[in-house]
Amino acid sequence: MLLPKQFHFLFFTFFLVLNLSAQDKGKRMPFKKIIIDIEQQHHVIFNYTEDNIEGLELTPPKKSLSLDQKLHYLAKNTTLSFENIGNKFINIYKKDIESKMICGYIFSDSDKKPIENANISLPNKNQITTDSNGYFECKQEDATLFLISHVGFISKKIVPNNSDSKDCLRILLEPEITELQEIKTNAILASGISKNKDGSFEIKPKKFGILPGLIEPDALQTMQQIPGVNSIDESVSSINVRGGTHDQNLFLWNGIRMFQTGHFFGLISVFNPNLAHTISIYKNGSSAFFGESVSSVVAISSTPESTEKNSFSAGINMINADIYGKYNLSKKSYIEISARKSITDFVETPTYKEYFNKVFQNTTITDFSKNQNVNYHSDKKFGFYDATLKYAQKIGSKDQVILDLITIKDNLEVFQSATVNNINRSENNILRQQNYGGNLLWKRNWNNFNTTKINVYNSSYELLADQKTTNANQIVIQENTVNNNGINLENNHTINSKISFNDGYQYNEMGVTNLEQVTNPDFYRKVKDVLRTHAVILEGKYNDTLSRIYFKAGTRINYIEKFKKYIAEPRMQFSYGINKSLNIELLGELKSQNLQQIIDLQKDYFGIEKRRWIISNNTTIPTQKSKQLSLNLFYKKNDWLLDIENFYKKVNDITTSSQGFQNQLEFVRMTGDYEVWGTEMLIQKKMNHFLTWLSYTYNHNNYHFSNYEYPIFPNNFEVMHTVSWAGIYEKNNFKIALGTKWSSGRPKTSLNSSQIDSSDPVLDYSKPNNINLHIFSQVNISSTYKWETAKGIQYKLGVSILNILNRKNEISEYYRVSSLTNSIEEVETFALQRTPNVSFRVSL
Incomplete structure (x- = not known):
């Protein structure tokens, strides 16, 4: 007979066995819920496809079992296989599926972190990407060979060599290192x-x-x-x-x-x-x-490459004062403004006086007072300003809109009067030059490999001269305006870490107006021309940093509506790193241009800004075309730098009126070309805080006008030899630079005779550009110092002196017949004399 205590023990044991048996035969639940519970308990991640577990139910394993015991239990009670990778990732696949699967993980070779959104290109042209764990899978028959790529890593080809393996591939991508x-x-x-x-x-x-x-x-x-x-x-x-x-x-x-x-x-x-x-x-x-x-x-861009904090600065020098500010409106938008204005309205500094003397020498502004030393009076007002506005807004994670606005204006007012031989003469001159512009840009990053940019822009330019002569009761107005509108579309495509290409379309409309109006006698002429062009662009780039090869080639196909004319402009850039210190570079391009500046008369616009924009008409003003080729050798080692570049350049269909002749060709209208070849060299050495460099340029430049009696002669802008040197010292917040520039004089045309016939005052010139001006030589110095307060406010002081030796450098020389004496005048123009400048800036 059982004792009460024994009975109680057997009774408890019986119900415990029943309870355990009931747990083993517990409720069935969805397979997905089971593996979620296992993920939370053992801190693992299951990788699977929904098709493999869809509709699957079973009794969950005991919570007390180990991870491997649970996986064994699940494998025994399902048709699934489980692969445990480091007790962190578990791959699930079917045992008896007809199409075997291949899976893999992609990691960075440098830090062994998984690479998300790596692109896997399969032979059947399908593409898959990795998840946040770097995991991917695909059918085995689709993956006999696949290419793995990601921006910032070197692409890699993979050939799975063990079709029976159930283990996932572990693939390491090497970071792309830009050795050049x-x-x-x-x-x-x-x-x-x-x-x-x-x-x-x-x-x-x-x-x-x-x-x-x-x-x-x-x-x-x-x-x-x-x-x-x-x-x-x-x-x-x-x-x-x-x-x-x-x-x-x-x-x-x-x-x-x-x-x-x-x-x-x-x-x-x-x-x-x-x-x-x-x-x-x-x-x-x-x-x-x-x-x-x-x-x-x-090309100037004021868009920062990365997000910047709020900032403000203001500065002043002996010519102008300016402010700059940037304010982040939110995490995705900011506004940036700048403004600058001359201080000549308030004070005439020594710098301003030197600038004024340089700009207005040998113009109608100064010619008015020549030989007029009796009761001469002059009032002049000069000022300029510029201002910019930028607004940038990110929309979501892929889009950005940027608005840019700019305005520029220079204004000169001069009133002059003189009394000579009891005759009063006075003039009131106004000269205005301004440029307005706006650009709206939309940029979208479709993915890591494709980007689109569309921008719409406008630029308007005006040059206006208004001259009123009191005693002659005459008004002369000259105006030159340009209106440029356009739209650009650019697509950027990254194929892999080495290959990318860009394509796009550009539409451009240019309208140019030239106005001349005179009273007493009356004369009026207004000419407006409009030209619309379309361009299709395609260019590709190959950049292999390991083999140190960089190659970029593209072409631009222009179509000019008015002329029904196509112009192809191929471009090319090739660079090869012979070793880590030596690089060779080959550049070439063909380009064209429909807009140019000409000079009708040297006294137009008071002789100050005498150039006016005109547009091609495909006859007397043809479209200019250029071709250029250059070969460069670049060497850098042990803080030495040597850069030598040889080039050849030819520009066809230029006009004499665009070259600024002041000799026998000043009023001759014909077309031709110029051909220039030369060498540019720079040698530089850095020693701790000291940097010094020496540059030399050789430039052989000739005009070719086949219909002229002298078909070949030197270009007006030929400076055959130029040598520059600088020594720069920078340490902490102190900087100082001393340098000199020496160049051979530009060409000029001499006279065969210093006498003219009084009845027929015509200058007798020699061959165009037969001699040169004197050597140009200038020594300059500048220095800045910056300091910061405990509150983070920065101050910067700068001092510079141009032409510290006060050398009188002649920059142009020509001849004219004096209307007063009917004799030959030699007119010389000189560069700036010694010109100091001081600046001070505060930044927050």
Whole structure:
């Protein structure tokens, strides 16, 4: 007979066995719920397809079992197999499916982290991507060979060699390392200036160091330090790149073509130096997306490459004052403004006086008072301003809209009067030059491999001269306006880490108006021309950083509606790194241009800004075309840098009126070409905080006018030899630069005789450009110092002196017949005398 305690024990044991048996035969539940519970308990991740587990139910395993025991239980009670990878990832696939599957994980070789959205291209042209764990799977028959690619990694081909393996592949991608950057990104000429693989120079104004004579990163002054870029009259409105005229350069500000580039009639740039983020300069081999220029391209972007914090700065120098501000409206939008205005309304500084004397020498403004030293009076007012606005807005994760606006204006008013021999003479002159522009850009990143940009832009330019002569009761009005509208479409496609291509379409409409109006006697002429062009662009790029090969080729097909004419413009850039120190580069391009500047009379617009824009008519003013080829050798090692470039350039269908002749060809109208070849060399050495460089340019430039009695003679813009040197010291917040520039004089035309026939006063010229002006030589210095307060406010003080030796450099010389004495006058124009400047800036 059982005792009560024994009975109680057997009774409890019996019900416990029943309970365990009931648990083993518990309720069935969906398979997906079972593996979710296992993921939460054991901190693992199951990878599977919904088709494999759809509708599957079973009794869940005990929670007390280990992970492997649970997987064994699930495999035993289903038709599924389970692969455990490091007790972290578990792959699920069917045991008896007809189509076997291949799975894999893709990781970075550098840090072994999974790569999300890696692209797997299959032989059947299907594409799959990896998930956040770097996992992918596909049918085995579809994956006999597949290509794996991702931006920032070297593409890899995989051939699965074990079809019976149930283990997932582990694939490592090597990061793409840009080895050529070791050669190209170091400072050239100054910190903040570098040279890219495509042959272009890049200036980062916010990282800009210092150059002789410059205390601010003026884009157009800075580019004149680059070998092959010059200005024969010290003007940013007359920049000559490899012998070309200023109008043959394309200047873009945030996609807007700028027709006015200089304030104070060319002595400072219209682009606020405290605004631009990136300035790209192409002497040759420019992208096919750049049209309408037969010489260089200067593309200025004020859009930052990355998000920046709020900032504000204000500054003043002896010519102008400016402000700059950037404010983040939200995490996805910001607004940026800048404004600059001359201070000449309030004070005439020594800098202003030197600029004024340089600009207005030998113009009607100064000619009025010649030989008039009795009761002469002059009142002059001069001022300029520029302002910009940028608004950027991100929409979602893929779209961005950017609006850019710019306005530029120079205004001169001069009232002059004189009394000679009891005769009163007075003139009231007004000269206005302005440029407005706007650009609206939409950018969309479709995915990591495809991007689209569409922008619509407008640029309007006006040059107006209004002259009123009181005693003659005469009014003379001259006006030149340009209106440029367009739309650009650009698509960027990345095939893999080495290959990409761009395609696009551009529509451009240019309208040019020239007006001349005179009273007493009455005369009126207004001519307006409009030209519309279409362009289709395609270019591809191959960049293999391991073999150090960079190749970019493209073409631009222009169609001119009015002429029903097609013009093809192929472009090419090739770079090969012979080793880590030595790089060879080949650049070539064909380009065309329908817009140019001409000079009808040297006294137009008071002789100050005498050039006017005109448009091609396909007859007397043909479309200009250029071809250029250059070979470059770039060497950098142990802080030494050597850059040697040989080039050949030819521009066809130029007109004599666009070249600024002041000799026997001044009133001759014919077309021809110019041909230039030369060498540009730069040698540079960096020693701790000291940087020094020496550059030399040889430029052989000839005109070809087949219908002229002298068919070949030197180009007006030929400067055969140019040598520049600079020594720059930068330590902490102190910078100082000393430099000199020496160049052979530009060509001029001499006279065969110094006497003229009084009855027929005609100058007797020699062969055009038969001699040269005297050597140009100038020494410049500049220095800046920056300091910061405990509250984070930065102050910057700068001092510069141009032409510190006060050398009198002649920059042009021509002859004319004096209307007063009926004799020959030799007219000389000189560069700036010693010109100081001081700047002060506060940044928050």
